[in-house]
Amino acid sequence: MGTLILVTGGARSGKSSYALARAEAVSTIRHFLATCPVTDTEMGQRIDRHRREREGRGWTSCEEEIALVSRIAALQGPGVVLVDCLTLWVNNLLFQADRHDEVFDEQALRREIGQLLAAISGYPGTVIVVSNEVGMGIVPDNQLARHYRDLVGTCNRLIAAAADEVVLVSCGLPLFLKTARPGGI
Template sequence: MTISLILGGARSGKSAHAEKLAAGSAKDVVYIATAQAHDDEMQQRIELHRQRREAGWTTVEEPLALGQAIRRLSAPGNVVLVDCLTVWLSNLLFSEQRDYPEVGRIVPPEAFARERQSLLDALGDAAGDVILVSNEVGMGIVPQGAISRWFVDEAGRLNQAVAACSDRAVFVVAGLPMMLKGLPC
């Protein structure tokens, strides 16, 4: 059982790299898609990802309960590919909204903490290989708005936590994978 984190910026090639890893495993692939099509542009992005996937892969759409999905779908003979953690984070942070003066309408902190911990626990308990794709959003300028800074901070914390429990971490830039942790892939 191997946990791999594939990081990169927008259009860096991280998803394609993760898909190549999954396809090369010679195991059954379960693709957990976290995106939701709330507008035409996102629908087009989702469609591009669907077209790239191998025909024999099983796709499960799970925008919120990611830890539960990994627990349910992970098995010794398969690879679970999650694309992507930052989209999941966005879904989660803005799902059960309440007003908070410091950042606006967000998910209650206890609900976010519970789902985040569920994900980390599921990775520790995974019965098969798991490949997680995530955006590295903290390398640019500090966002002007409080809610954007909060998202960047939470994404950075999530990436650190997942990297800590991963066997392998890869940073993809311009389609080129750079090993951060573990053996090359």
């Protein structure tokens, strides 16, 4: 039975660094699941640099834009899995559906999250997922952006409800929205 920690925060809030430090405090067996599609050379170089830095500290890394569920199911425990980040995964699911002229609505999201939570729950270790807070600005003009914002909000709530711990990071510092059960990590 896995332990689930959700780390959320704004852009450049330090949420990824916080999640990485938390993960490294949990276990020396470390799996990184990156959901970020590589869209340009500069980003590719940055991702490579981060991966090499992690490798020096015992991380295995894998890029996965869509199939987080099967990736997590394939991992052996005990250990720690860091998924960075769910917001891009939701983005990738939305664009995949769009390419196939399918609708990716809240119901479809709930199915995906249900499967993700089942995979996490089956992992015999700790899973830390990073997510963005995107709902505290003005309503976007763009309809797709509004839909995406709604999906990310729903994703965060569903994951938070199932999580053992939820942390909101601002200025690199944690605010604890939910703390681990006594006896947990």
